[in-house]
Amino acid sequence: GDSVTQMEGPVTLSEEAFLTINCTYTATGYPSLFWYVQYPGEGLQLLLKATKADDKGSNKGFEATYRKETTSFHLEKGSVQVSDSAVYFCALRSNDYKLSFGAGTTVTVRA
């Protein structure tokens, strides 16, 4: 079945540091890939998505590229802020309704 593996946290960074969160997937067919973010005390929000190979999703300074050859969708941001402190979830969706989530990575950015 479909599955998502993302790097374990927690990750602690200083402001303006570079952030990478690794995500790899296993899926049948050609899934769509997503990054969701969960800020403290809130529900999940869609951060970015990519629906086919080599697509790059971007939002709020975050980027991720759909790499079919390495089955990866790594999240990157060049200069993080304290407000980026959150839990980040990688997810995929194959040809039906079901979203499969990774375990989540907690990111803390210190001033």
Place this chain on the structure above:
Amino acid sequence: NAGVTQTPKFQVLKTGQSMTLQCAQDMNHNSMYWYRQDPGMGLRLIYYSASEGTTDKGEVPNGYNVSRLNKREFSLRLESAAPSQTSVYFCASSENIGAYNEQFFGPGTRLTVL
């Protein structure tokens, strides 16, 4: 436009008690979902409703029932709560079922079963 709302925000139950988690959306979406979030496991789908009048089991439906009361509301019921159901529960909705429909999430209900 509140999006997806859930009540209550927090709940503590004793083993064997019952309760209903409420969810409503004001985006005129056809499809709604219930997930549970456990540490180190991401979100897992409990039940979903593709459209008003239909419900189907997800990945972890045991111990739960759902009701799609109308297009706006989708409730989750625990008939006899167990400690294994301690979790954070999220409701979500999307315009339709299908791979390209974004799901919008509520703020969650944190449930503890003693």
